[in-house]
Amino acid sequence: MSAAANGKRVCRWAALSLSTIASTFFQDLLSQEGAQYDHKLVAISTTGSDERAQKWLGDNKIPDAGSVVVYHSWEKMLKEGDFDIVYISTPHPLHYEETLAAIARRRNALVEKPATMTAAQYRKCIAEAEKQKVVLMEAMWTRYLPATRYLQEDLLPRIGDVRRVFSDFSFPIVGPELPNDSRFLDKSAGAGSLLDQGVYALTWADVALNTSKASKADVVHAHTHTVPQRPGDVDDITTVILAGGDATAVVTMSMTLPGSSKPAFYQRLQAEKAAPSVRIEGSEASVAIPFPCIRPEELRVQWYGRDHVGEDGVEREEVIRKPVSGWGIWYQADVIADAVFSGKPQTIGADESLRVLEWMDKARKLAGITYDAKLEQV
Ligand SMILES: *[C@@H]1O[C@H](CO)[C@@H](O)[C@H](O)[C@H]1NC(C)=O
Ligand SMILES: CC(=O)N[C@H]1CO[C@H](CO)[C@@H](O)[C@@H]1O
Numbered sequence: 001m002s003a004a005a006n007g008k009r010v011c012r013w014a015a016l017s018l019s020t021i022a023s024t025f026f027q028d029l030l031s032q033e034g035a036q037y038d039h040k041l042v043a044i045s046t047t048g049s050d051e052r053a054q055k056w057l058g059d060n061k062i063p064d065a066g067s068v069v070v071y072h073s074w075e076k077m078l079k080e081g082d083f084d085i086v087y088i089s090t091p092h093p094l095h096y097e098e099t100l101a102a103i104a105r106r107r108n109a110l111v112e113k114p115a116t117m118t119a120a121q122y123r124k125c126i127a128e129a130e131k132q133k134v135v136l137m138e139a140m141w142t143r144y145l146p147a148t149r150y151l152q153e154d155l156l157p158r159i160g161d162v163r164r165v166f167s168d169f170s171f172p173i174v175g176p177e178l179p180n181d182s183r184f185l186d187k188s189a190g191a192g193s194l195l196d197q198g199v200y201a202l203t204w205a206d207v208a209l210n211t212s213k214a215s216k217a218d219v220v221h222a223h224t225h226t227v228p229q230r231p232g233d234v235d236d237i238t239t240v241i242l243a244g245g246d247a248t249a250v251v252t253m254s255m256t257l258p259g260s261s262k263p264a265f266y267q268r269l270q271a272e273k274a275a276p277s278v279r280i281e282g283s284e285a286s287v288a289i290p291f292p293c294i295r296p297e298e299l300r301v302q303w304y305g306r307d308h309v310g311e312d313g314v315e316r317e318e319v320i321r322k323p324v325s326g327w328g329i330w331y332q333a334d335v336i337a338d339a340v341f342s343g344k345p346q347t348i349g350a351d352e353s354l355r356v357l358e359w360m361d362k363a364r365k366l367a368g369i370t371y372d373a374k375l376e377q378v
Helices: 022-029 052-061 075-081 093-105 118-131 145-160 193-209 330-342 350-367
Strands: 012-014 038-045 069-071 083-087 106-110 137-138 162-170 216-224 235-244 246-255 278-282 283-290 298-303 316-321
Touching: 012 022, 012 330, 022 038, 022 330, 038 075, 038 298, 038 330, 052 069, 052 162, 069 075, 075 083, 083 093, 083 330, 093 106, 093 118, 106 330, 118 137, 118 162, 118 350, 145 193, 145 283, 145 316, 162 193, 193 235, 193 246, 193 278, 216 350, 235 350, 283 316
Parallel strands: 012 038, 012 083, 038 069, 083 106, 106 137, 162 246
Antiparallel strands: 162 278, 216 235, 235 246, 278 283, 283 298, 298 316
């Protein structure tokens, strides 16, 4: 076991692709002092040139870039590399094959969301990870942020029965500037608002409905409008309705509405929106989470249960702040590192990931959202 000068245990990462999300992930992961581990990037694989690899390392200010081993084949990296966890962030139709290959090489893997195209594919990955005794986790980083954890562990148990949830993750990705050959319009790369954005909105429904009474919620309706005036029949304005126990969730997503698509990606993601992203309505209180629900820092609670209101019967407001340092993508990295170094291999969040993947499968059927069958093979 190795320890850095700061006394923290070193966790060595390999990047299976140099995607945009890999840039954000590693910039965040390698710069956060709040992390319990000393996370280091030690290997990358790319189909591009050595120059491109060096430029990527430089552009992303990767520490000790000179000692990062560059592979030009991800299979070779999985076979020969010396690292603790591989991070898989290719377009989602590739995850299944890459994740299975990583597990077969007895690698611990953090795979971007959605982990696979279908629940059946992820079930297979989970079974293989258990067989090989490795750690597998879907990179649903939002679940591991302080505000989400507080909501689940502290607040949800106090707001009474959750009866209704509104969950939206809409975000203007497709504007006039986006070329037709963008990944976001390419169904062979898994494009579509349900898989790209709905995975977050449905995760919030899952967080909110994970209470004893509401927990059997399932998709009862789904509908989509495809992206107008663009090729490919890509789902855009999609609505999914869940019902179960005595609770209902209305889950919405869009890659054209609302807002301006012109500012830089991360500026758009931090825009002020008039309405919250998520609203959880319980019998005692409601909780509103501002946009963007992918990175919550604030929970706005309105208490209206009889024991909570003032003498005049008026609702009581409470704002809970749980600030995130950096992007907050690194919180999940500490969670998977804990599992890797505990010597107790496990599939982290497997039930949660599977519930959301199953909802997406069903929503796709009901809304008529289809992909080439070969992307869904098990
Ligand atoms: C994109 O494709 C549509 C057809 O689906 C076409 O009408 C439009 O001109 C194309 N836009 C660009 C920028 O190529
Ligand atoms: C009350 C309830 O449904 N709790 C569930 C929340 O999710 C975890 C993980 O999937 C389950 O183990 C709980 O049973």
